[in-house]
Amino acid sequence: xxxxxxxxxxxxxxxxxxxxxxxxxxxxxxxxxxxxxxxxxxxxxxxxxxxxxxxxxxxxxxxxxxxxxxxxxxxxxxxxxxxxxxxxxxxxxxxxxxxxxxxxxxxxxxxxxxxxxxxxxxxxxxxxxxxxxxxxxxxxxxxxxxxxxxxxxxxxxxxxxxxxxxxxxxxxxxxxxxxxxxxxxxxxxxxxxxxxxxxxxxxxxxxxxxxxxxxxxxxxxxxxxxxxxxxxxxxxxxxxxxxxxxxxxxxxxxxxxxxxxxxxxxxxxxxxxxxxxxxxxxxxxxxxxxxxxxxxxxxxxxxxxxxxxxxxxxxxxxxxxxxxxxxxxxxxxxxxxxxxxxxxxxxxxxxxxxxxxxxxxxxxxxxxxxxxxxxxxxxxxxxxxxxxxxxxxxxxxxxxxxxxxxxxxxxxxxxxxxxxxxxxxxxxxxxxxxxxxxxxxxxxxxxxxxxxxxxxxxxxxxxxxxxxxxxxxxxxxxxxxxxxxxxxxxxxxxxxxxxxxxxxxxxxxxxxxxxxxxxxxxxxxxxxxxxxxxxxxxxxxxxxxxxxxxxxxxxxxxxxxxxxxxxxxxxxxxxxxxxxxxxxxxxxxxxxxxxxxxxxxxxxxxxxxxxxxxxxxxxxxxxxxxxxxxxxxxxxxxxxxxxxxxxxxxxxxxxxxxxxxxxxxxxxxxxxxxxxxxxxxxxxxxxxxxxxxxxxxxxxxxxxxxxxxxxxxxxxxxxxxxxxxxxxxxxxxxxxxxxxxxxxxxxxxxxxxxxxxxxxxxxxxxxxxxxxxxxxxxxxxxxxxxxxxxxxxxxxxxxxxxxxxxxxxxxxxxxxxxxxxxxxxxxxxxxxxxx
Amino acid sequence: xxxxxxxxxxxxxxxxxxxxxxxxxxxxxxxxxxxxxxxxxxxxxxxxxxxxxxxxxxxxxxxxxxxxxxxxxxxxxxxxxxxxxxxxxxxxxxxxxxxxxxxxxxxxxxxxxx
Numbered sequence: 001x002x003x004x005x006x007x008x009x010x011x012x013x014x015x016x017x018x019x020x021x022x023x024x025x026x027x028x029x030x031x032x033x034x035x036x037x038x039x040x041x042x043x044x045x046x047x048x049x050x051x052x053x054x055x056x057x058x059x060x061x062x063x064x065x066x067x068x069x070x071x072x073x074x075x076x077x078x079x080x081x082x083x084x085x086x087x088x089x090x091x092x093x094x095x096x097x098x099x100x101x102x103x104x105x106x107x108x109x110x111x112x113x114x115x116x117x118x119x120x121x122x123x124x125x126x127x128x129x130x131x132x133x134x135x136x137x138x139x140x141x142x143x144x145x146x147x148x149x150x151x152x153x154x155x156x157x158x159x160x161x162x163x164x165x166x167x168x169x170x171x172x173x174x175x176x177x178x179x180x181x182x183x184x185x186x187x188x189x190x191x192x193x194x195x196x197x198x199x200x201x202x203x204x205x206x207x208x209x210x211x212x213x214x215x216x217x218x219x220x221x222x223x224x225x226x227x228x229x230x231x232x233x234x235x236x237x238x239x240x241x242x243x244x245x246x247x248x249x250x251x252x253x254x255x256x257x258x259x260x261x262x263x264x265x266x267x268x269x270x271x272x273x274x275x276x277x278x279x280x281x282x283x284x285x286x287x288x289x290x291x292x293x294x295x296x297x298x299x300x301x302x303x304x305x306x307x308x309x310x311x312x313x314x315x316x317x318x319x320x321x322x323x324x325x326x327x328x329x330x331x332x333x334x335x336x337x338x339x340x341x342x343x344x345x346x347x348x349x350x351x352x353x354x355x356x357x358x359x360x361x362x363x364x365x366x367x368x369x370x371x372x373x374x375x376x377x378x379x380x381x382x383x384x385x386x387x388x389x390x391x392x393x394x395x396x397x398x399x400x401x402x403x404x405x406x407x408x409x410x411x412x413x414x415x416x417x418x419x420x421x422x423x424x425x426x427x428x429x430x431x432x433x434x435x436x437x438x439x440x441x442x443x444x445x446x447x448x449x450x451x452x453x454x455x456x457x458x459x460x461x462x463x464x465x466x467x468x469x470x471x472x473x474x475x476x477x478x479x480x481x482x483x484x485x486x487x488x489x490x491x492x493x494x495x496x497x498x499x500x501x502x503x504x505x506x507x508x509x510x511x512x513x514x515x516x517x518x519x520x521x522x523x524x525x526x527x528x529x530x531x532x533x534x535x536x537x538x539x540x541x542x543x544x545x546x547x548x549x550x551x552x553x554x555x556x557x558x559x560x561x562x563x564x565x566x567x568x569x570x571x572x573x574x575x576x577x578x579x580x581x582x583x584x585x586x587x588x589x590x591x592x593x594x595x596x597x598x599x600x601x602x603x604x605x606x607x608x609x610x611x612x613x614x615x616x617x618x619x620x621x622x623x624x625x626x627x628x629x630x631x632x633x634x635x636x637x638x639x640x641x642x643x644x645x646x647x648x649x650x651x652x653x654x655x656x657x658x659x660x661x662x663x664x665x666x667x668x669x670x671x672x673x674x675x676x677x678x679x680x681x682x683x684x685x686x687x688x689x690x691x692x693x694x695x696x697x698x699x700x701x702x703x704x705x706x707x708x709x710x711x712x713x714x715x716x717x718x719x720x721x722x723x724x725x726x727x728x729x730x731x732x733x734x735x736x737x738x739x740x741x742x743x744x745x746x747x748x749x750x751x752x753x754x755x756x757x758x759x760x761x762x763x764x765x766x767x768x769x770x771x772x773x774x775x776x777x778x779x780x781x782x783x784x785x786x787x788x789x790x791x792x793x794x795x796x797x798x799x800x801x802x803x804x805x806x807x808x809x810x811x812x813x814x815x816x817x818x819x820x821x822x823x824x825x826x827x828x829x830x831x832x833x834x835x
Numbered sequence: 836x837x838x839x840x841x842x843x844x845x846x847x848x849x850x851x852x853x854x855x856x857x858x859x860x861x862x863x864x865x866x867x868x869x870x871x872x873x874x875x876x877x878x879x880x881x882x883x884x885x886x887x888x889x890x891x892x893x894x895x896x897x898x899x900x901x902x903x904x905x906x907x908x909x910x911x912x913x914x915x916x917x918x919x920x921x922x923x924x925x926x927x928x929x930x931x932x933x934x935x936x937x938x939x940x941x942x943x944x945x946x947x948x949x
Binding site: 200201202293294296297298300301304305307308318319320321322323325326329330333336337573574575679682683685686687 | 839840843844847850851854855857858859861862863865866885914915918919921922925926929930932933936937938939940941944945946947948949
């Protein structure tokens with residue numbers, strides 16, 4: 001370790017040392033890469049491949065609809081094509097692309113070297129890739145899902161979709177969503193804890209605020225979809241009738257769960273793009289972003305409001321007027337924070353001198369298209385209008401104006417803006433203008449006329465239409481527009497290839513930006529910064545031209561490799577002052593192996609090899625167990641120097657290490673799923689036909705014993721985690737409690753309850769008890785791990801593991817008590833009748 | 836400044852809780868036929884309950900907003916505190932308007948018929 005201020009300090013040696021630690025391995029070693037630069041680029045490139053596949057499917061759709069009574073595709077093929085188009089664009093392109101963008105950009109904008117959990121990012125990527133491959137494989141094999149990207153029941157139930165098509169969607173998408181949840185946890189923890197020194201909340205780059213809000217939305221938005229997918233798959237595989245109205249289920253439950261995810265999803269896609277615009281536009285306008293504080297408030301408000309709109313996809317579903325009014329009002333209100341951002345961007349341009357470069361051209365495209373989409377959105381938010389336009393091509397036009405306007409144009413703007421960073425080359429831009437205008441004109445020709453087709457009454461999702469309805473000319477125009485747009489995207493692809501081959505080299509910071517990603521060499525080294533900066537003002541008003549050489553010479557923080565460790569700064573979430581050094585894991589194949597084990601589980605479910613799924617689950621647990629192995633090098637118990645006279649503890653001894661925060665966030669997502677499950681089951685009691693069921697009784701003493709078990713595990717976990725606590729006794733108590741409660745919940749679910757296929761009420765109790773048992777099983781693994789580690793006498797490291805374990809034991813206890821209370825409450829409500 | 840980000844969003848957390856609770860109570864009330872009773876001047880116990888919940892949620896957001904406005908009268912502790920407090924006030928104003936606007940339908944719209 002060399003002091004960077006000492007005369008003997010050599011910046012070149014520093015770069016070599018850092019590169020040796022952080023850079024990936026060649027050949028097969030690439031599969032072990034966990035670095036955010038590699039993972040981020042992989043996410044984006046893979047998403048673009050899926051975008052191309054989704055685009056080709058869109059062309060097939062437009063070819064089919066270009067003429068009346070077309071015989072280009074039959075109904076089944078068309079169903080698969082339009083379902084896969086929507087599924088790919090939403091789940092395999094839009095979300096993963098911005099995940100990749102965030103994974104690549106965030107550490108740079110935050111002035112750090114990597115994300116908080118590099119292995120989690122790599123695991124998420126492999127899950128995304130394998131899940132996407134399952135879906136594309138099904139498409140090639142002719143067994144792709146065909147019930148629409150929303151998978152409405154009962155169309156997607158086993159009665160009406162008996163093949164594996166719907167299973168492919170349910171299992172493939174759930175597999176892919178692992179990557180979304182892992183990215184959400186990783187992004188939140190990174191923004192909250194892993195930043196440059198001095199980067200307080202009010203100095204964070206605006207993009208970080210956007211991503212903090214988006215990741216939080218993902219954390220609570222995706223669990224309802226995952227729950228819905230699990231319940232529907234369980235219905236299809238084991239005949240548990242959650243969505244079957246003849247046995248106490250309700251198809252509307254699926255719609256609630258799907259749209260509880262599906263509408264916030266629109267904002268989850270839009271907000272990262274808006275964050276990029278808020279970053280790029282001030283640079284291209286040569287002035288700071290107007291209304292930074294108001295924009296932060298607007299995106300927070302938008303995030304909340306977006307969770308109050310889900311029923312606006314279900315206005316025609318027979319919902320009482322007063323309930324419709326809640327959702328209609330929220331749907332209209334969400335336009336206000338959107339407008340606040342639009343006006344802030346207009347004010348920024350008005351204050352500055354906009355440069356009409358290629359990124360700015362795409363921002364113009366965004367303004368034009370997105371504002372039209374927003375206005376038709378307000379129209380559709382009004383119940384009477386929606387009743388007229390529901391399920392017509394007007395809605396298709398609206399959603400494409402919102403999504404293409406809100407994501408594709410900003411994506412192209414950010415691609416042209418940040419490609420020089422990624423490649424170290426500036427575009428030659430011979431094709432960029434033509435490509436933009438072809439996309440812009442093609443898009444508007446395609447989708448503006450679709451509004452009219454919809455207003456003339458053409459329904460969505462039909463594969464043919466008769467000549468006499470008068471829709472053919474408009475459809476033909478739309479199809480011609482779509483081909484112009486497709487040629488525009490092909491030109492963009494060619495433009496990027498030209499950039500990679502013939503781009504012009506440039507000196508640092510070609511746009512004269514004030515953000516930290518330009519304070520490093522381009523393309524960026526694997527460690528981003530040779531030393532970590534201190535930020536004294538807002539992180540989009542800095543001077544990268546001065547800061548870059550300063551950091552490269554190692555004169556910031558951590559400008560000194562220590563014990564061959566990959567280190568970043570951990571900071572106080574509010575003030576941004578350093579409070580720990582976070583040691584990151586080295587390259588490893590573990591994320592790949594864990595994703596393969598996870599994929600094996602999903603494939604076994606898909607091919608109904610249920611007997612083999614426990615093997616896959618054990619493999620997954622074993623792989624994650626291996627993640628907990630730490631570097632054998634000793635960890636300092638004292639404070640360690642980070643430069644500039646500051647010393648902080650290593651994260652294992654800090655009060656709020658990243659992994660502790662990650663567990664809190666994981667439990668938030670888990671609790672969202674559980675609350676959705678409990679509410680969903682109560683919804684069935686309120687709304688579903690064929691209630692109440694024939695009586696079913698569980699011995700309350702057994703339930704009380706199970707609750708006693710979870711309380712014992714909670715007490716044990718707390719005993720073990722106390723400072724100088726009884727680690728072995730506490731962990732043993734926790735293990736015993738989990739084994740008792742898990743055994744009892746499983747016994748009640750499998751042996752005491754009547755067959756859960758008989759009625760949705762029994763199925764609800766069954767699933768809730770299985771949930772409690774599953775958490776008890778994982779809790780037992782935590783307790784066993786603590787016991788195992790304590791036998792190795794690694795007390796110093798153990799305290800963090802024990803605190804994380806305590807969180808799980810506490811949550812499991814709460815979930816177990818709620819499971820028992822739910823059964824009692826349901827029995828009481830069934831006794832009350834009410835229906 | 837303990838959990839300042841959580842304090843900043845507290846008004847919208849109230850809105851979210853009110854949204855779920857009012858929607859759940861409306862659905863449950865219709866299921867249990869609470870809308871057809873007669874409670875003095877009120878045509879239905881369900882409507883009275885929903886209006887009470889709406890007023891309570893508006894009052895809760897007002898209380899949060901007033902608490903956030905109070906520190907502005909004193910000298911701000913730091914730029915960061917001032918920033919978070921400013922964001923919190925904007926967010927709470929938005930939540931107040933949203934709470935009042937979203938639930939007013941409980942006063943006059945039909946409660947259980949589609």
